Amino acid sequence: MRIDIITCVPSLLTSFFSHSILDRAYRKGYAEVVVHDLRDYSTHKHKQVDDYAFGGGAGMVLKIEPIAAVIRKLQSERSYDEIIYMTPDGARFDQPTANRLSLLKNIILLCGHYKGVDQRVRDLFITREISIGDYVLSGGEIPAAVVADSVIRLIPGVLNDETSALSDSFQDNLLAPPVYTRPAEFEGHKVPEILLSGHEAHIEAWRMEQSLLHTQKRRPDLLKDHNN
Numbered sequence: 001m002r003i004d005i006i007t008c009v010p011s012l013l014t015s016f017f018s019h020s021i022l023d024r025a026y027r028k029g030y031a032e033v034v035v036h037d038l039r040d041y042s043t044h045k046h047k048q049v050d051d052y053a054f055g056g057g058a059g060m061v062l063k064i065e066p067i068a069a070v071i072r073k074l075q076s077e078r079s080y081d082e083i084i085y086m087t088p089d090g091a092r093f094d095q096p097t098a099n100r101l102s103l104l105k106n107i108i109l110l111c112g113h114y115k116g117v118d119q120r121v122r123d124l125f126i127t128r129e130i131s132i133g134d135y136v137l138s139g140g141e142i143p144a145a146v147v148a149d150s151v152i153r154l155i156p157g158v159l160n161d162e163t164s165a166l167s168d169s170f171q172d173n174l175l176a177p178p179v180y181t182r183p184a185e186f187e188g189h190k191v192p193e194i195l196l197s198g199h200e201a202h203i204e205a206w207r208m209e210q211s212l213l214h215t216q217k218r219r220p221d222l223l224k225d226h227n228n
């Protein structure tokens with residue numbers, strides 16, 4: 001899978017993607033993230049990528065020409081399954097969306113800044129709009145990193161234990177059960193006996209029960225869609 005991210009602040013993203021599992025995903029050849037600096041596509045002498053909003057009001061707007069130029073250049077090189085704009089008025093991002101996106105081959109994530117992007121960018125190029133939650137950030141870089149991280153870790157082979165992404169919260173509409181590691185006892189607080197029993201079927205049943213209880217307590221709304 002290849003994810004191209006378009007931003008006017010590339011430095012916010014390059015360090016994020018050069019660490020941890022995302023870097024490993026790249027080195028193993030499962031996923032490649034390429035960050036594009038919008039300013040490289042500005043024809044303005046000061047590399048300007050934003051301008052005042054027509055009609056007045058506070059806040060700058062990202063211009064259409066550099067965004068169109070980078071998207072068209074990328075489209076001339078390969079075909080894209082989705083061109084996604086990160087925006088607070090988009091569809092709320094969730095695990096099923098991450099699952100679906102992880103099956104795609106090439107996607108573009110466009111990060112807005114300031115007041116956002118010229119509406120014509122959205123009308124002409126964007127195939128999907130995603131919000132990471134009902135709050136406003138100053139740029140689309142963190143949202144793009146959220147989407148890329150959650151999608152890439154789902155690609156088979158990226159995580160060491162292939163099943164581990166499937167046992168995370170929200171898969172199957174359940175929250176994850178509690179996890180423990182050594183020591184088996186800390187200042188008198190013991191790990192549940194069953195986890196030390198070595199009995200796989202019992203452990204699995206215990207984890208399922210814990211998942212259900214935990215979900216009932218914290219997110220009963222999820223259980224409505226849980227197919228039991």
Ligand code: SAH
Nearest residue numbers: 086087088112116131132136137139140143
């Ligand atoms: N004026 C816009 C907000 C702009 S915030 C509005 O009221 O809807 C600047 C940029 O940050 C946006 O263009 C978007 O790319 C990004 N952004 C901010 N909050 C976001 C969120 N919750 N989800 C996804 N992207 C977000």
